[in-house]
């Protein structure tokens with residue numbers, strides 16, 4: 441009989457361990473299994489009085505969304521134009537990452553295109569702005585504040601569409617909608633600092649910078665903003 445050879449398992453990244461513990465929490469909170477009761481499928485999206493077809497259609501819309509919703513989040517007039525413009529560049533994959541510069545011949549073919557944060561993968565737009573293990577922590581920290589669970593989106597389009605589909609009250613929406621552009625812009629600035637000014641990646645500081653800027657810009661552009669910046673920070677961090 442042929443012996444099977446299995447590859448060695450690599451140790452989990454810290455962020456994977458955290459994800460694992462979150463999923464265990466979700467499973468623990470699930471209803472207990474009832475022995476002796478027959479399993480049957482149930483359509484949870486329908487409430488009393490709603491037809492299956494209506495709710496299925498709504499779910500499909502939620503899953504696949506329309507492309508317009510992503511652009512809604514790119515032009516947030518209460519954020520500085522440079523932040524909005526960077527959001528547009530990221531959305532259109534026109535950010536000058538190392539991978540992009542190599543592709544257009546600005547960087548030499550042999551030059552390193554490794555991500556400046558983790559130094560594990562090439563610096564593509566999705567990697568450096570969304571899925572890099574260090575950058576993921578920043579997004580996870582921002583979402584934890586809202587109590588929202590997510591799966592790391594595979595593209596900028598998915599990230600923005602997912603963000604646009606979350607519904608909050610009008611006042612909360614103003615804060616919520618500002619986060620992606622602000623986070624993308626701050627992550628990119630931090631990347632530039634690490635690359636050109638020899639700054640060490642500091643995810644905690646990056647998180648703090650995003651929240652502080654959010655508080656300052658909201659206060660400067662919102663009429664009925666009754667909180668001090670300290671109140672805002674104290675309640676979030």
Ligand SMILES: [Zn+2]
Pocket residue numbers: 555556557558559560561567568572573574
């Ligand atoms: Zn990385």
